[in-house]
Amino acid sequence: MTDRRSTCALLGATLLLAACGPSADRTAATDRPAPADQAAPASAPAADTGLAAYVGKYPFDKVDGVAWTDHPAVKAGLAATVTDAKIRQTIAAAGATAAPIELYQGKVMSWACEAHNCGPHQWAVLIDPASGATDACYHDEDVDAGRSHWFLAGGTEEWRDGNCQLGQDEG
Known part of the structure; x- marks a missing residue:
């Protein structure tokens, strides 16, 4: 009886070890998508830009010593997106009349305008805080x-x- 138990235990251990190793039969199971709550992470996760720290502040307010218009993610986003150099320069210039930065549809948004000419001449910059897409x-x-x-x-x-x-001023 003892030999039979030892043989069963040995056989069971062998089967368990075999189940842990690679197997052609198990490949199909790994090809299935992960459940929604266990989705695989993206191959290259986006780095946080740190722009969410500006929400509630004005573009001229500094966060860690850097104003919104001087932040590397803002500069890079504008350079990559705004193809008109004159418009890009106007948007990036400090000293415009501005509203507090806010979160709008998941993006960090800055709105500004030309002083004493806000209705006719204004701009907004919306940046995804995770990816920097602008x-x-x-x-x-x-x-x-x-x-x-x-x-x-x-x-x-x-x-x-x-x-x-x-955002807040939108009717």
Whole structure:
């Protein structure tokens, strides 16, 4: 009886070890998508830009000694997205009239305008805080009173109805 128990235990241990090793039969099981709550991480996780720390502050306020317009993620996002150098320079310039930075549709958004000319000349910058993907809106009433020029992450440009006032001031 003892030999039979030893043989069963040895056989059981062998089967367990075999189940832990690679097997062609188990490959199909690993090809199935993970359950939603256990989804595999992206191959290259996006680094946090740190821009969420600016929410509630003005673009001229400094976080860790850096103003919004001087932040590397803002500079890089504008350089990659806004193809018009004059518009990019206007958006990036410090000293414009501005609203507090806010979170809008999951993106950190800064809105600013030309002093004493806010309605006709304004812009907004929206940056994904995780990836740095940047969208920018530029409204110049002298160019088109009813529409704004949008520069979108990925290189797309389009004209949209309205100005660049989004978020809390949006009706």
